[in-house]
Every structure is written in structure tokens, then in C-alpha cells.
Amino acid sequence: MLKNPRLWIAIVAFLAAGILVKMFFPFSAAAVRASVAIAPEILFFIGGFPVSPTLITLLIVLVILLLVSFLGTRNMRIVPSGLQNVVEVVIEQLVNLFVGIAGPMWTKFFAIAASFFILLLVSNFIGLIPGAGSIGVIKVGKETHTQVVNGQICFENEETHECEPSGIFAIADAPDFLTPISLEHANMKARGEEYEEHGALVPFLRAPSSDLNMGLALALVSVFMTQVYGMQKQGLRYWTRFFSFGRLLKGDIGFGLIDVFVGLVEFISELGKIISFSFRLFGNIFAGEIILLIMAFLFLMLPFPFYFFEFFVAFIQAFVFAVLTMAFMRIATAEHGGEGHGEAKH
Amino acid sequence: MEKLGINLPWLLAQLINFILVLVILRMLVYKPVLAMFETRKQKIQESLDTAEKVKADAAQQQKEFDRKLDDARREAQAAAASAQQAAEKERQRIIAEAQQDAEKIRVAARGELDYERKQMVSELRHQVIELSMLGAQRVIGGNLDERKSRQLVENFLNEVDFGPNGQKAGA
Structure with a gap:
């Protein structure tokens, strides 16, 4: 690999291009003010319901899953081909994995754990598509002086009073419903409190799993269903696991x-x-987003190696969520060596 | 909670989304795909069973075929052997016949030869007697007793082993 001169030429060309672009189009990180808020921003409201980038992406994920599952199993054949093959490979691997974890109990837990994996995998991967997290609207704050030059929003540099370009993609005259506002600010606004706003890029699309609500919702389902299965298997005796008097x-x-x-x-x-x-889910995916963002501001092409890492993380997080759910359900349904057995020995 | 972005509408949206995903995947993917796995498993088992049966049948037929082939070979061998035997017999018969014929011919030939020799010997003897009697008459110049002298010569001839059959009397 290192002996290939064309590879070296390519690397040097990329670096030179990066330096040139940095020299002639100096994007200022301060001007773009990438949004790194933990709470998802609100893009607009639909009948009082706040719509965040993560929810828009979630809808896209739902449509993708619906389409793939419909097209993949529309015309099932004994000898699979095309999309059916892909769907079957995924399901087969999951079955093998879950059989290894839960043994013959796997059929009971399969639907939930497999859905966790598939939903999270697509959710995590979709946030890695270039453009997700970087294409959006510029939120213009009160105290920031802005002007429009050649159809682009500019932030006035506080020292030189010169106009700095605000980003590659920006909507100059964003309509009202596209004016982003963070949930915190929306609530402050609703309460009539004072709040400060800063200019920031609010993306249209973000990985749904970088929204803590997703991890929380799935965790609630996971833990709740674990109790349900435990009680189904052991009846009321299950609760002696927690309350053994x-x-x-x-x-x-x-x-x-x-x-x-x-x-x-x-x-x-x-x-x-x-x-x-x-x-765990939120931290990994959110941190991945920020790493990619920071690397992008540091230097051209720098996010490239981190994409491999983030792909790995995206897969591992979906995998871990499904496997842990399966394992916890397995433990909850297994007979625990409770007081009944212990007393018989004494 | 606010800083973390957790709020009830979004949480409910996520929950509803997961339930939708669960229902969709269950209806469109898990059920048909797992059923397909089962069908395929059965089909493969069936195919294997059929293959096993066909294999067993083939083996059975092969055995049958081998047996028949063996029988045929044995029969052919027996036929060849019997034919050979018959041929050998015929050969022996022909040879024996030929030997017999040859013997006959030889015997016949020897008989003829013997006869001729005897004839010749007897003729020679006769002539020797005639000649010796003629010679003796010339030497003596008179008539000899025909019967007596003839007897004399014949005795002589018998003495020198020149019998009527030409063989030495002593042999």
C-alpha cells in the first residue's frame, strides 16, 4: 500500500486542496456556530407539537423500514433473490445471535429485540449520511448583527466589522416556521422569561438516536417488557426478586x-x-456527531477516518441494545435461586 | 430534564414510532421470513429424504443389476464350458476315428505287403530251388530224383534261415 505512488499523489493533492480551500475560503467556526446543544432544536410547530430535526429523521427512518420490509417480503420465494436475500440474511443472523443468548426462549423476545436492533441501526446510520447535521437553517440571534451579501447571510465580525460568510448552506429569508428555537428557549418564551439567543446552524436532519428521548423510550419498553415476561413466566413469584420479605x-x-x-x-x-x-446510546451517538463536526471545522477531509469509527460505533450501539435486552429478558424469565430453594436446605 | 431535551410529546412520539416499527416488522418481516425459514427447512429435509430414497433405490437396483449380470456371466461361462467339452469330445472322437482309420489302413497295407513278400519269398524260393536243381542236373549230367532233391534244397534253405516266410527260423 505504501509503495503505491498514486496513493501518495492522492494524499498530497487532498492536503494541498485542503490548505488552498482554507486559505481562500476561511470558514469561521465562530460565524457558523454549529449547534451542539444536547436538547434537540425545534424547527417549527405543528399544532403546538414541537418538531425537531430528530423527529423528521425518525419519520424518514420509519418510511425506509416500511419500504424495505414491504419490498423485501412482497414476493417471497423459496430461492431468495435481491432484497429478500438482504432481509433474510439480517433476520437469520439475528436469530442465530438470539438463539445463542436466550436458547429456546428466543421466539418470545425476538420481535422486540430484533426491532430494537433494526430501528437503532438505521437510526444511527442515517445520522452519518453527509449533510445530516450540516445542512440546515441559521438561527439569527438578537445581538448578532447580520446582513445579506450576495444572497448569503453574513455575521459581522466584532473586531474588524467585516462580513464573514456564515456557512455553505444557509437560507437567507427563512420563513417563520423554519426559524429554529431550542426547546429550552421555547419554554422560556412560553413562560414570558427573558432569554438570549445566538446565531447557530440548526440542521434539518439529525440521527434520531442523538435525541435522548429515543434511548429513553426504547429503554422504557425494554425494561417494562422484561418485567412483563418475567411475570408471565413466574407469576407473582417474580416480584420476590425485588421484594423478598x-x-x-x-x-x-x-x-x-x-x-x-x-x-x-x-x-x-x-x-x-x-x-x-x-x-449509553445517546452518549455514543451524540459524541460521534460532535467528533465529526469538530473534525470538519479543524481541517478538510479530517472527518474521513472518523466515519469508519462512527460506523462501527453505530453498529455496536444497536447491537448492544438488542443483545442486552435479550440477556435481561432471559435472566428475568429464568428461575432465580430464591428463598424457596434456600429454605429447603436449612 | 429540559436541558436534556426530554419532554412528554417527544417521548410519546418515540414510543409510538417504536410500536409502529414493531408492528410493521412483525407483520411484514418476522412472520413471513421465519415462516419461510421453516418452509425452506422442511423443503430441504424433504429433498434430502427423497435423495436418500433415490440413492437407496439406485443401490438396490445396482445390486439387482449386478446379480443379473453375474448370473448371465455364469450362464455364459457354463455354456462356453459345455461347448468346449463337447468340442473336446468331438475332437477326441475325430482323432480316435482317424487313428482307427489309420490303423486300419496300416494293417491293411501291412497285410498286403506281407502277402506280397511271402509271395516274393515263395517265388524266390521256388526259383532258387529250380535254379539249384537245374545247376545240379547240369553238374551231374543226369536226371535227379525230382522229389528227393527238391526236398534237399528245401531243407538247405530252411537251414540258412530262408524259410517260406523269409524270416530266420531261429528268430
């Missing part, structure tokens, strides 16, 4: 207190799963 009521104070304490720890860890599920 059996031995305490029988007068065995020492072991009884330990049981109660263990149940409490279990209960907290179950609640902790909601937080760990949602923040």
Missing part, C-alpha cells in the same frame, strides 16, 4: 434483612437499566 416474616432476622437489602439493590439496578440503556 419471606424470611424476615418467618423470624429469620439476619438472612431476612440480607434478602430485603438484595431485593432493594436489584430494584435500583433495574431502574438503573433505564438510565444506562438511554444514556
Whole structure:
């Protein structure tokens, strides 16, 4: 690879192009003010419902999934071809994975865990499409002096009072419904509080999984369904996992207190799963977005190697979410060595 | 919570979206694809079973065929052997016949030869007797007793092993 002179020429040409572009079109990070707000921005309202870039992308993900699943299974053949092949490979790999984790119980948990994986995979990948996170509207703040030069929004440089271009894509006369406003500010506005606004780029599309709501919603489904399956399998006895007063009521104070304490720890860890599920996903995807953004502002072509990494992260996060859900469900449905067995021995 | 962007409308939107995805995937993907896996599994099993059966049938037929071939070969061998035997017999018969014929011819020939020799010997003897008697008459100049002298010569001839059959009397 290193002996190939054409590769070196290509690398040098890319670097030279990067330097030239930086010299002649100096995009100022301060001027664009890329949005790195944790809370998704609100692009516009539909009947009082705030629409964020993540929700728009989520709708696109839903349509993609609907189309692929419809076209892939419209005409099922014994000997698969084309899209059916792709769909079958994905499902088969998931089945193999889940059989390995949950054994014969996999059919019960398959629909939810596989849906987690597929939904998250598409959601994570769609945020990596160039343009997602970088094409959007410029939110113009009150205190920022702006003017329009040659159809582009300019921010006035505070020191030189010269006009700096604000970004590659910008909508100069954004209609009212496209004027972005963060949820925090929207709420402050609704309460009639004062708030400061800064000029910032608000993208049209962002990875749905970079919205904490997605991780939280899926984590809630995961943990809730885990309790449901646990109760289906073991009945009310399932709850002795968290609230085991059996031995305490029988007068065995020492072991009884330990049981109660263990149940409490279990209960907290179950609640902790909601937080760990949602923040693991959100943290990884959101951090990936920011890394790509920062690298883009540092130097031309620099995000390129990070895309490989982010693709890996996107896959791993979807995978981990599905596998952990499967494992937790498996644990909840397994007979836990509770007090019943313990007492029989004493 | 506000800073994190968590709010009820968005959370509900995400929940509804996941339920939609679950329903869509379940209806359009999981059910048909898993059913297809099952169908394919059965089909492959069937094919394997059929293949196994066909293989067994083929083996059976091969065995049958081999057996028949063996039978035929054995029959042919037997036929060839019997034919060879018959031929050998015929050969022996022909040879024996030929030998017999040859013997006959030889015997006949020898008989003839013997006869001729005897004839010749007897003739020679006769002539020898005639000649010796003629010679003796000339030497003596008179008549000899025909019968007596003839007897004499004949005795002589018998003595020198010149019998009527030409063989030495002593042999």
C-alpha cells in the first residue's frame, strides 16, 4: 500500500486542496456556530407539537423500514433473490445471535429485540449520511448583527466589522416556521422569561438516536417488557426478586434483612437499566456527531477516518441494545435461586 | 430534564414510532421470513429424504443389476464350458476315428505287403530251388530224383534261415 505512488499523489493533492480551500475560503467556526446543544432544536410547530430535526429523521427512518420490509417480503420465494436475500440474511443472523443468548426462549423476545436492533441501526446510520447535521437553517440571534451579501447571510465580525460568510448552506429569508428555537428557549418564551439567543446552524436532519428521548423510550419498553415476561413466566413469584420479605416474616432476622437489602439493590439496578440503556446510546451517538463536526471545522477531509469509527460505533450501539435486552429478558424469565430453594436446605 | 431535551410529546412520539416499527416488522418481516425459514427447512429435509430414497433405490437396483449380470456371466461361462467339452469330445472322437482309420489302413497295407513278400519269398524260393536243381542236373549230367532233391534244397534253405516266410527260423 505504501509503495503505491498514486496513493501518495492522492494524499498530497487532498492536503494541498485542503490548505488552498482554507486559505481562500476561511470558514469561521465562530460565524457558523454549529449547534451542539444536547436538547434537540425545534424547527417549527405543528399544532403546538414541537418538531425537531430528530423527529423528521425518525419519520424518514420509519418510511425506509416500511419500504424495505414491504419490498423485501412482497414476493417471497423459496430461492431468495435481491432484497429478500438482504432481509433474510439480517433476520437469520439475528436469530442465530438470539438463539445463542436466550436458547429456546428466543421466539418470545425476538420481535422486540430484533426491532430494537433494526430501528437503532438505521437510526444511527442515517445520522452519518453527509449533510445530516450540516445542512440546515441559521438561527439569527438578537445581538448578532447580520446582513445579506450576495444572497448569503453574513455575521459581522466584532473586531474588524467585516462580513464573514456564515456557512455553505444557509437560507437567507427563512420563513417563520423554519426559524429554529431550542426547546429550552421555547419554554422560556412560553413562560414570558427573558432569554438570549445566538446565531447557530440548526440542521434539518439529525440521527434520531442523538435525541435522548429515543434511548429513553426504547429503554422504557425494554425494561417494562422484561418485567412483563418475567411475570408471565413466574407469576407473582417474580416480584420476590425485588421484594423478598419471606424470611424476615418467618423470624429469620439476619438472612431476612440480607434478602430485603438484595431485593432493594436489584430494584435500583433495574431502574438503573433505564438510565444506562438511554444514556449509553445517546452518549455514543451524540459524541460521534460532535467528533465529526469538530473534525470538519479543524481541517478538510479530517472527518474521513472518523466515519469508519462512527460506523462501527453505530453498529455496536444497536447491537448492544438488542443483545442486552435479550440477556435481561432471559435472566428475568429464568428461575432465580430464591428463598424457596434456600429454605429447603436449612 | 429540559436541558436534556426530554419532554412528554417527544417521548410519546418515540414510543409510538417504536410500536409502529414493531408492528410493521412483525407483520411484514418476522412472520413471513421465519415462516419461510421453516418452509425452506422442511423443503430441504424433504429433498434430502427423497435423495436418500433415490440413492437407496439406485443401490438396490445396482445390486439387482449386478446379480443379473453375474448370473448371465455364469450362464455364459457354463455354456462356453459345455461347448468346449463337447468340442473336446468331438475332437477326441475325430482323432480316435482317424487313428482307427489309420490303423486300419496300416494293417491293411501291412497285410498286403506281407502277402506280397511271402509271395516274393515263395517265388524266390521256388526259383532258387529250380535254379539249384537245374545247376545240379547240369553238374551231374543226369536226371535227379525230382522229389528227393527238391526236398534237399528245401531243407538247405530252411537251414540258412530262408524259410517260406523269409524270416530266420531261429528268430
